[in-house]
Amino acid sequence: xxxETTGKAIETTSKAxETTGKAIVCxxxxxxxxxxxxVDKISFEVNSxxxxxxxxxxxxxxxxAMRMLCGLSYPTGGEATVAGFNVYKQQESIKxxxxxxxxxxSLYENLSIKENIEFYGGVYGLTDQQLQQKGDELIAxxxxxxxxxxxxxxxxxxxxxxxxxxxxxxxxxxxxFLDEPTGGVDPVTRRQFWDLIYEASDKGITVFVTxxxxxxAEYCNRISIMVDGRIDALDTPANLKKQYSARTMNEVxxxxxxxxxxxxx
Amino acid sequence: xxxxxxxxxxxxxxVFRDRRTxxxxxxxxxxxxxxxxxxxxxxxxxxxxxVVDYARDVASQQIITRIAASSYFSIGQSAMTYxxxxxxxxxxxxxxxxxxxxxxxxxxxxxxxxxxxxxxxASDPNTxxxxxxxxxxxxxxxxxxxxxxxxxxYRILPETRMLYNPEMNGSMNFIPGVIALVLMIxxxxxxxxxxxxxxxxxxxxxxxxxxxxxxxVILSKAVPYLALSLINFIIILLMGVFxxxxxxxxxxxxxxxxxxxxxxxxxxxGLLISGLTNSQQTAMLVSMMGMMLPTILFTGFLFPLENMPxxxxxxxxxxxxxxxxxxxxxIMLKGLGFAYVWKETLILIGMTAILxxxxxxxxxxxxx
Numbered sequence: 282x283x284x285e286t287t288g289k290a291i292e293t294t295s296k297a298x299e300t301t302g303k304a305i306v307c308x309x310x311x312x313x314x315x316x317x318x319x320v321d322k323i324s325f326e327v328n329s330x331x332x333x334x335x336x337x338x339x340x341x342x343x344x345x346a347m348r349m350l351c352g353l354s355y356p357t358g359g360e361a362t363v364a365g366f367n368v369y370k371q372q373e374s375i376k377x378x379x380x381x382x383x384x385x386x387s388l389y390e391n392l393s394i395k396e397n398i399e400f401y402g403g404v405y406g407l408t409d410q411q412l413q414q415k416g417d418e419l420i421a422x423x424x425x426x427x428x429x430x431x432x433x434x435x436x437x438x439x440x441x442x443x444x445x446x447x448x449x450x451x452x453x454x455x456x457x458f459l460d461e462p463t464g465g466v467d468p469v470t471r472r473q474f475w476d477l478i479y480e481a482s483d484k485g486i487t488v489f490v491t492x493x494x495x496x497x498a499e500y501c502n503r504i505s506i507m508v509d510g511r512i513d514a515l516d517t518p519a520n521l522k523k524q525y526s527a528r529t530m531n532e533v534x535x536x537x538x539x540x541x542x543x544x545x546x
Numbered sequence: 547x548x549x550x551x552x553x554x555x556x557x558x559x560x561v562f563r564d565r566r567t568x569x570x571x572x573x574x575x576x577x578x579x580x581x582x583x584x585x586x587x588x589x590x591x592x593x594x595x596x597v598v599d600y601a602r603d604v605a606s607q608q609i610i611t612r613i614a615a616s617s618y619f620s621i622g623q624s625a626m627t628y629x630x631x632x633x634x635x636x637x638x639x640x641x642x643x644x645x646x647x648x649x650x651x652x653x654x655x656x657x658x659x660x661x662x663x664x665x666x667x668a669s670d671p672n673t674x675x676x677x678x679x680x681x682x683x684x685x686x687x688x689x690x691x692x693x694x695x696x697x698x699x700y701r702i703l704p705e706t707r708m709l710y711n712p713e714m715n716g717s718m719n720f721i722p723g724v725i726a727l728v729l730m731i732x733x734x735x736x737x738x739x740x741x742x743x744x745x746x747x748x749x750x751x752x753x754x755x756x757x758x759x760x761x762x763v764i765l766s767k768a769v770p771y772l773a774l775s776l777i778n779f780i781i782i783l784l785m786g787v788f789x790x791x792x793x794x795x796x797x798x799x800x801x802x803x804x805x806x807x808x809x810x811x812x813x814x815x816g817l818l819i820s821g822l823t824n825s826q827q828t829a830m831l832v833s834m835m836g837m838m839l840p841t842i843l844f845t846g847f848l849f850p851l852e853n854m855p856x857x858x859x860x861x862x863x864x865x866x867x868x869x870x871x872x873x874x875x876x877i878m879l880k881g882l883g884f885a886y887v888w889k890e891t892l893i894l895i896g897m898t899a900i901l902x903x904x905x906x907x908x909x910x911x912x913x914x
Contacts, residue, residue: 351755352755353751353754353755373757376755376756376757377757379755381751381752381755381756382752383748383751383752384748385747385748385751386747386748387747387748387749387751387752388749389556389559389560389747389749390747391559391560391563391564392556392559392560396556396559399552400552400553400555400556401752401756403548403549403551403552403553404549404552404553404753404756404757404758405756405757406548406549406757432563449752458755
């Protein structure tokens, strides 16, 4: 993809992230709801182009942390930049430079594949020409030429997820946030889904992904594990296994999550 | 701006591809018009009436003939006494009675003034009122006929206090009511359901993460429904005028302007509901219960407000449709101009502003 075809939104490159090579920088980021500390001074950095796994049990504070990074809510303490933009002051710029895919299926069921692409592309400010080109590319990449005019609601779940991911990065964001993207999908489709993630990563898109599947954790370059609002471990999967003398990521996760005081919701 | 158009186009796709939405949107007004227009009429035909004629003179006979000729009444026995009349009432055989005093014609000819008494079974207040007015109108028309040829007018004074449906057309009063009801249901329900649906499906989250401003999300939801509601409004008007022969006596542009205002207030309410609920079913239920029921009960188009206990009359004042209903009635049926409805308009504007502020505030809070 040459830079001329990317949207105006994406051209507003921030110097900070380029020079430091960090896509996300978090320092003591906190979120407190009344007495409840959902996110407790987490600090981590995500390198540009990295696939970063953001793990944690239910209720550990993953979603809250992710919402702050996506510009959906304000932190109550600490500092963070996403794509070089401050999460307090530059939420709008953050939104232009990230893609997002939620655990719920995020496309419109009663719109066709093409219409969904046109809608989301349009919302991110792509021109008609860009939409046409990117849309065709995307459909060809997923092999959905025959289904392009069919309603998305009729597609199998695996295809929907792959489509949702492709749509989430149609505007060539710097970072894409994936919130449990493969929930309820069979292992084969999950593997194919990860092929797409690698492809995006190869193109330079930083991937920030939460998941419950420990086999997926192994696919990440680095992972962090949240327990009770804190990040208790952060390293490559191989190092973590060594550190906890575990054979699988599952064992690492259990070792950490066992110490959790908060009940899962 | 392009983003906005993309969004609006998407909304129209949703509407035209969803059968349930289409049904509410276009089926509802048609069904309502037909239902209220033909089936649920408040008009009364062939009501049983007794005439107690102490006068038995020319004038009383002529009035009785007119009553008998009208399709509203069927005269049971005539020439009864008061006692017999009350007995008929007690037994529920008649709905109303007309009493001519002795010397009715004499009074009329010599003092140019005569009295009649109308008695109605008020256990059914609506019917009683309607019948009373029918009788008054019939007597009035007789009086007009007498006066056409004389210089000093004759006056027949029926003992009646309440006025209702003076046009004597059942469709007239309910058309403004149906307009209020349909716009309310369409705007409030469809707006709230379509926003809540996005929350439920998870697409709202994606929209909020996008650079598209939350306010625009709401606006682009509102615009299609505003447009569709206006089309709906036109359908009802056309049906009213051509099918039920209800006139539009006032300024049609004023009518449209007021209706747009009302639609906006309904949209704001829908927005408020969407902020309070998280499932489509709840949103639908709240819209229906919160809006439809009060609109039916408190606008006065089915049940006269005057008959309600004072606390309920006070409650009626906080229902936007009540004000809209009286505006439409004034413009459509009475042909009045803005000078007569500015007060109601102002109240409606105030309500809309309050609703809109609260719902936008709530929408923002939810984002934090």
